[in-house]
Amino acid sequence: MFRQILRAQWLAARLAVVILGVLAFAAPLLAVFWGGDLRSAGSDQVAYWLQGSERIAALLPYLALLVGVAAGFLAWSPDHAGRHVYALSLPVSRARFVALRFGAGAVITAVPALALLVGAIVASLSVSLPEGLHAYPAQLTLRFLLASLTLYAIIFALSISTKRAQLLTAGAIGGVILADLLLAAWDVHFSVTAETLVLLTTWPGPLSILAGAWTLFDV
Amino acid sequence: MCRTAVALALCGLCSAAPGLRAQAGESADARDQRLLARAESLDAGRQAAHAAAEARYRIGWLAHVVERHGLAIVVPAAAPDSSVRELADSASELLDEFGAIPQSFRASLVVVWPHADTAPVFSAGQYAGRRRVIILSPIVVLGADYSSERPPRSGSMLVGSVAELGRTAAGAVLRSYAKTLDDQWRAWLPDEYGLRSRTAGGEGRPWSMFAPGSSISGRGCLSGKASSCRLWFGLDDDADPYGSRYGAADLRALYQNMWLHNNHRNGRACLAGSDSACVAFAREIGQPLPVPADGGARRSLVRAVHDLRGAPALAAALADTTGSIGQRLARATGVSEDSLVLEWRRLVLGQGSALQSRAGGKEAVPALLFAGVLLLAAAGSGRWH
Numbered sequence: 001m002f003r004q005i006l007r008a009q010w011l012a013a014r015l016a017v018v019i020l021g022v023l024a025f026a027a028p029l030l031a032v033f034w035g036g037d038l039r040s041a042g043s044d045q046v047a048y049w050l051q052g053s054e055r056i057a058a059l060l061p062y063l064a065l066l067v068g069v070a071a072g073f074l075a076w077s078p079d080h081a082g083r084h085v086y087a088l089s090l091p092v093s094r095a096r097f098v099a100l101r102f103g104a105g106a107v108i109t110a111v112p113a114l115a116l117l118v119g120a121i122v123a124s125l126s127v128s129l130p131e132g133l134h135a136y137p138a139q140l141t142l143r144f145l146l147a148s149l150t151l152y153a154i155i156f157a158l159s160i161s162t163k164r165a166q167l168l169t170a171g172a173i174g175g176v177i178l179a180d181l182l183l184a185a186w187d188v189h190f191s192v193t194a195e196t197l198v199l200l201t202t203w204p205g206p207l208s209i210l211a212g213a214w215t216l217f218d219v
Numbered sequence: 220m221c222r223t224a225v226a227l228a229l230c231g232l233c234s235a236a237p238g239l240r241a242q243a244g245e246s247a248d249a250r251d252q253r254l255l256a257r258a259e260s261l262d263a264g265r266q267a268a269h270a271a272a273e274a275r276y277r278i279g280w281l282a283h284v285v286e287r288h289g290l291a292i293v294v295p296a297a298a299p300d301s302s303v304r305e306l307a308d309s310a311s312e313l314l315d316e317f318g319a320i321p322q323s324f325r326a327s328l329v330v331v332w333p334h335a336d337t338a339p340v341f342s343a344g345q346y347a348g349r350r351r352v353i354i355l356s357p358i359v360v361l362g363a364d365y366s367s368e369r370p371p372r373s374g375s376m377l378v379g380s381v382a383e384l385g386r387t388a389a390g391a392v393l394r395s396y397a398k399t400l401d402d403q404w405r406a407w408l409p410d411e412y413g414l415r416s417r418t419a420g421g422e423g424r425p426w427s428m429f430a431p432g433s434s435i436s437g438r439g440c441l442s443g444k445a446s447s448c449r450l451w452f453g454l455d456d457d458a459d460p461y462g463s464r465y466g467a468a469d470l471r472a473l474y475q476n477m478w479l480h481n482n483h484r485n486g487r488a489c490l491a492g493s494d495s496a497c498v499a500f501a502r503e504i505g506q507p508l509p510v511p512a513d514g515g516a517r518r519s520l521v522r523a524v525h526d527l528r529g530a531p532a533l534a535a536a537l538a539d540t541t542g543s544i545g546q547r548l549a550r551a552t553g554v555s556e557d558s559l560v561l562e563w564r565r566l567v568l569g570q571g572s573a574l575q576s577r578a579g580g581k582e583a584v585p586a587l588l589f590a591g592v593l594l595l596a597a598a599g600s601g602r603w604h
Contacts (some may be wrong), residue, residue: 063523095599097409098595098597099598102597134581139445142583143582146582146583146586146587147586149586149587149590150586150589150590152590153589153590153593153594154593156593156597157593157596157597158592160597161596161597163416168222203581203582203585204529204584204585205585206585206588206589208582208585208586209582209583209585209586212582
C-alpha cells in the first residue's frame, strides 16, 4: 500500500520536486562556477572565493524550506480536493494512513537532497583545495535533508490538523507578535519573538538544524 | 582762408613740438623713476599683505592643547575645537575599552600632531615633563583664502574622520607603551595591538589570517594543531626560530621570488635543493620574520586574550617580564598555552560567535524527535476536516 500512496503523492508533487531538485543540484556548482584551482592561489583569493561560497550557501536553508513546505502541502492537497473521500474509503486506520502519507512525503523530500548530494560531490571533485580547507558534501546533504524533513513535518501536521488547532497555532504566533508590539510601545527592551526564535534555533531546539554551517567548503 | 588755416595749424604744431620733445626727454628718466616708485610701492603693499597673511597663518599653527579623560592632545590652533574634542573622546574611548594600559601612563603622555608650534607648551607649565608621542601624519587642511579677514582657524578642516584620527592617537599611545616593555614584548607586539576592530565582523572566514602558503606551522594551526599554533605565533623561546617554525620548502618557495639569493652561497644552495642551506640563509638575512604569524594575526591573539580573559589578564601579561610570550600569557590568563591558542582559533574561525557545527548525530536528534512528535499529533487528531 505504501507504494501506491507514494506513487499518488509523487504524481501530485513531481513538478515542484523536480524544479527544486534541479536548483539543489545547481547550488553547489555555483560556488565553483568561476574556477576552483586554489592550491596555488594567494590567501586573498582564497578568502574571496570562500566568501562567494558562503553567499551561495546562504540560499540553501531557504531551498530546504521550499522543499519542506511544498512536500507538506502537496502531501494532502489531493485529499483536500477530494474532501478525503478516498482516504475514508480505505480499509486502514487513520493513524496508519497518516503514517503512510508521512513516510511517502519523507521519501519525496529525499529527492532534492539526493540532487544536492550529487551536485556537492561534483563541485568537490572539480575544485583543488589548499591545505586546511575541506569539502563537506555528506554533512551538507544531511543538514539539508533534516531541515527539509523538519519543515515538512510542521507543514504536514498543520495541513491535516483541525481548524481549531490551526487557529490555535495562528493565534499563538499572532500573540507573540502582539506582545512584542506592546512591549515596544511601553519602551521595554525585550523581544518575545527574538527570544522564541533563539530557543527554537539553538540546540536542542527543534529548528536548530536550520542554524549551523551550511557551507560546502570550510576549514 | 584755407591757406590761413593750414598756416595756423602748422604754427600750432611747431609751438607744441618743443613741449613734446621736452616731455619725451623727461619721461625717459622721470617716467622710469615714477614707474619704479609705483612698483616699489605696490611690492611693499604686497609684502605687507603677505606678512599679515603669514602672521595669521602662523597663528593657526600655534599649539593648542586639548585634554579629555586624562589624555592630552596638542594640535594646531587651526584645528576646529569641536572636532578635536570628538577626536580626543574617540581615542579615550578606544583606550578605555582596551583597558590594559595603566591610566597613569596615559596621563604621563602628550600626543603631538605635526606643524604645531609646541615650544610654549613644553617649555613650562603642567606639560613640561611629559613624554611626547609624535604623530607623523597631518591633522588639518587650511583653506586657500589666506587673505581673508577671518583667522585661518575658521577655514580649516580635519584630514580624515574624527574616528580615524582618534584611532591614530590611541595607536600612538599603545606604541609608546610598548616601548616601555621588555625586549620580548617589543619584538612581538604589532602596531595597534589590542584596539577594538574597526568592523564588527564580516562575511567569509578570515582565511588570510592564517596565510597558509607561508609556513607549515600556519597550515598546522589552521588544521587545529595547538603545537603548530604556538610555533606560528612564536610563543615559545625557540633556540632556532627558522628551523622550528618554517619548513625548508616554505623558505625555498619564498626565496624563489626574491633576488637576495643571487649573492649568497646559502641562498643559491637553498634554491638548488639543500634544506639546511635554506634555514642557514634565513638566519643570515633575517627574512622572513622569525615569527610566521603576521601583525594582523598577532593583533587578533592579543584581542582574543582581552575578549576571553579580560583586560586585567592582558595587563598582567604585558607587565610580566619572565619567560616566553606564551608563558606570560598562560600565567596571566590561568590557562595553558595550548588551550589559549585553540580558543583563539575557535574565535577566529567562528568570527566571534560559537563555532558553527557540522550536521551530525547530535543535530539530527532534535530534528527527528520533533518530526516524530508532529507525526503523532497528526495521526492522533480526532477527525477529518
